[in-house]
Amino acid sequence: MRRPASLVPVLTVAALLLTACGTERADSGHSGTDAAGPSSPTPMNDPGKDGVRITSLTLPPASPSPSPSPKRSFAVSAEGLPTHADSGIVAAYEVTNTGTKALTYSVVITFMSTSGGAMANQTATVRDVGPGKTVRGTVRAGELAPGSQRVTRAKVLEVNKVPAGEAPAPAGTCPASGIRVSADDGDAAMGLRVVGLHLDNCGKRDYAIEGYPQLQLLDDDLNPVTGIKILHGSGDITTGAGPDEQPRPITLKPGESAQAGLVWRNTTQAGTAANIPYVRVHAKPGAAPVTVTPHLDLGTTGQLGVRPWKKTQR
Structure with missing residues (x-):
């Protein structure tokens, strides 16, 4: 039986409407990155600086070779434009106040490649650390510049500490x-x-x-x-x-x-x-x-x- 000719324009218009709304068609399934498993922190042997040290570094798993992916159709719109992704690199740190007064710390942490080059610097503020107390936290490397070398370590670059009540x-x-x-x-x-x-x-x-x-x-x-x-x-x-x-x-x-x-x-x-x-x-x-x-x-x-x-x- 031959399809009625009147249905062809209707189907074409429906497809165009779906595309204009930003519909993406693709086969379901896990990507290669998901298959690599979650990241786990690697302990760091960091001597630290002024009571602040890096305790571990979490790196995303290396991406496997890309496999052929099914054809996709995208609508072009401002909302659909690609966004810059976080690198997924996270440094854990601890701050220990060995003084006698509560302090607020401003800590610059640098993320480095194997060759020692700085790939990113980030600042963490840790407020109201009491005398003799240790406070732990994390800081993300954020987005790296295109073509950056792989980050393999992190270290404390600079520490500023002021009386907590005067920060x-x-x-x-x-x-x-x-x-x-x-x-x-x-x-x-x-x-x-x-x-x-x-x-x-x-x-x-x-x-x-x-x-x-x-x-x-x-x-x-x-x-x-x-x-x-x-x-x-x-x-x-x-x-x-x-x-x-x-x-x-x-x-x-x-x-x-x-x-x-x-x-x-x-x-x-x-x-x-x-x-x-x-x-x-x-x-x-x-x-x-x-x-x-x-x-x-x-x-x-x-x-x-x-x-x-x-x-x-x-």
Whole structure:
């Protein structure tokens, strides 16, 4: 029996509609990756750094040779575009506080190839680790660059630790004071360093400030550093950061921000170079302290310039 001709257009339209809706047709079954079995962590013999060490590394199984796959039909749409996948690489770490005060840690972990090249760096923040306590966690390598070598190990690259009560507030949160203080990554050119200090009124009341943030320089053990002169303004250090401005009263309404700046040179001549990891910041006299980590490489200059608070223009 011959099929009625009127059914052919109907079937064609139905197929086109299914394709336009993003339908994918393929035989069911497990892929080669699934067949390889789940990944398992490999213990790491890592000496660690400043109380932080890598305990294990989990790598995805090596992908087998691809097998022929059935034909598929895809719709082309914004929602159907391919997305970048996580590498599936996970490092487990532990943080042990051997001090006498609760600390918040910021840990940079680097994922490396057999040759020692860094394939990815990730930062983990571990808050409120009490004295004598050990906290464990994991960090993912995330997406790797195309053509990256296979990751085979991980290590602790950098550890910053500040008093738990003085750690900058996490992004998107507001401390009880209603004022959030932080430092940016800074800028460096021809030996000149500039780091911005940021003050955000995330509370519900106006906040008045005037003058310069109060600073205390701290060493690796969070002890005060002496012998460094803190200058009001940056004119004695450089004219490249712009002219010095006189401090003036500022009132920040909720949602408004202000910025100050740290300015220095890393010139090294005769003497011992000063490298200062931490700066304790009081937005104004009596304000709660916040300890930031600009890593001041002051060389042998013996001085640091601080610029006054200035309202940030929206």
